[in-house]
Amino acid sequence: MRLFPRTLAAMVALCAACLSHAQGSAPIKVGLMLPYTGTYASLGNMIENGFKLYVQEQGGKLGGREIQYFKVDDESEPSKATDNVNKLIKRDQVDVIVGTVHSGVAMAMARVAKESKTLLIVPNAGAGAITGPACAPNIFRTSFTNWQPGYATGVIAGQKGYKRAMTITWNYAAGSEMVKGFTEAFEKSGGKVLKDLTVPFPNVEFQALLTEIAAQKPDVVFAFFAGGGAVKFVKDYAAAGLNKTIPLVGTGFLTDGTLEAQGATAQGLITSLHYADNLETPRNNAFRKNFALAYKTNADVYAVQGYDTAQLLAVGLNAVKGDLSKRDELVAAMRKATIDSPRGKFTMSASHNPVQDFYTREVKGNNNEARGIAVKALADPGAGCRM
């Protein structure tokens, strides 16, 4: 079998040829690494549905190529994140990764993506570092940094003329990043933060801190909690009678997806986020109608972020006509993209994070209704990002 190595080489060459030939028409592999179980399961589904809706609207193709999906449940578990993301990169050999919700998991994904140079688009996680010290040319985000909604809420509090504020949040990264944003904007407007109160995550016993707030009597309280914690905090705040004397403001997460459980206690709360339930723009109306038709449920901010993730990817793929080997051109196109999002148009910052409007929202019934724009085209400073 002296010929064997040569035959083998020929076969390999042949295969490589047919592979590269197939590249033009073969589907683009999109790896969805999202939470499909646990507390964030519904968010993961919303993101996936939003993403797929846009792809369907384009006739199932982006940049002229079919899309093939690979799914991994990240379980919102940072300790499994590296293994999970490697399943997509090494086993499924995906071209693009979309994920995820939990910041800890997203940080691990960003680290792997940076090393392996796989294209990563983050559809939710707000950890500042992803588009800060850990940034990379191949990493994009279509949601927000935690700092952004915090800052916008600080601007609102300043405009209302409040001078003395207290903040309260869980003692973990997302909370402290939002408080940092709030404090920065609030102090710029001449206000002063008296005290930052924290509760260990995910503790929800607030009574002692509410008493502390009542004793200090600030002009305004800034809060970040989400999910069950948000429901309990808003209810406790009202039960202590504080909602009648000290206004409460917060980032949008305080009242997003929780209004049914919060009931009357949340009415009139002012929050800030890059999306609201009643943006009466043709773009948003069309999106909400199509989403409701396709999935028999109402779209939310997570669905919007998923949808925009697909839009951003489409911009890149269209620029290179689906040819992924032109990575630099693809990334450059995504960096310069203007996304016509249901939330309003946004662009990308130098560190690949959305430069977007933040709305002032007020809770009415089971909706967060927009009451104007708090900050136009707010960009995260992206401190520490070098690429």
Added chain:
Amino acid sequence: MDLATFLVQCLNAVQYGLLLFLVASGLTLIFGIMGVINLAHGSFYMLGAYLAFVLAPWFGQQFLLMLLIGVLLAALFGFVLEWIFFSYLYQREHLQQVLMTYALILVFEEARSLLVGNDVHGVQAPAWLSGSFALGDLMSYPVYRLFASAACIVVAILLYWVVNRTRLGMMIRAGASNRDMVRGLGIDITLLYRIVFAGGVALAALAGMIAAPLSSVYPGMGGSVLIICFVVVVIGGIGSITGALIASLLVGFVDTFGKVFYAEYSGIGVYLLMAIILIWRPEGLMKRGA
């Protein structure tokens, strides 16, 4: 901190401590008397909260009746659960107990997800308990919080009475110290254990039901309560009801005032307390069965 604020904070501490006691008492009974490390205890708490969520619309203002029905359902559930699973665990090592009860947590979480979904829910307190009253000019205090504390005190007294003053309590205490001797005296220890377990489940579920209107009902709520309950049980002395009560109040005070004075480090206050007490008294504050 002025006197009024201090007193309100003390009220907060007592109220939090009492609620902790209600969950932890069930755990200390099962752990201390039957020697089973029951990681699924937090799930029973969650079960109670979801029971309240499901039953509340049916009962309307009949809140006490709802609590009673819920407790009976939970006890029945505990009774069956002990028969099917836990009765096989008594002679096994702790590792196997941990594995099985951990598996039960996963099963309960998944069942909850299938039956009720993953959304966060609130439970409305009945109208006759939903008001609040002013504490000086500082803040108002919800009536329901006082009701919850009162309910915890009633349960604590009942529990003390059952364990220390009744024949059943005597058998339970005897069973805790020498299982074989009790059997030798002609007492059906299997049935006795089944009753204790059902009681433990009912206590956790009752705590969940009482806490539901105070808190919210959400996935994974059992996990957060489980750890603090183990802290209470270990500080109080395994198997001691009185110890659990003292430990709950201690934890309530340390947690409340820790949050106020050392917000940054409030997470470790309770564990520091546990470490200090265990160094001072490795068996916990109270002896078994006291």
